[in-house]
Amino acid sequence: xxxxxxxxxxxxxxxxxxxxxxxxxxxxxxxxxxxxxxxxxxxxxxxxxxxxxxxxxxxxxxxxxxxxxxxxxxx
Numbered sequence: 001x002x003x004x005x006x007x008x009x010x011x012x013x014x015x016x017x018x019x020x021x022x023x024x025x026x027x028x029x030x031x032x033x034x035x036x037x038x039x040x041x042x043x044x045x046x047x048x049x050x051x052x053x054x055x056x057x058x059x060x061x062x063x064x065x066x067x068x069x070x071x072x073x074x075x
Contacts, residue, residue, distance in 0.1 A: 001026065005055025012059040016052045023048050024074065025062070032074040040069035 001015040015026040022036040051058040
């Protein structure tokens with residue numbers, strides 16, 4: 001799972017992993033969540049993938065736009 005570059009230096013996201021229809025985020029507190037084209041939707045997942053690749057803005061986007069709309073929490 002690639003490490004999130006965190007170019008702003010204060011992200012809550014530590015790592016991410018993508019598949020064609022999902023993104024899984026690992027947060028600094030150890031929580032892992034999967035987001036899919038089903039929930040929260042293709043548009044949100046594609047935006048999250050772009051932000052993850054850019055290394056900036058991912059945690060803010062999740063907090064402001066996605067919130068609790070994850071597909072599942074992973075253990």
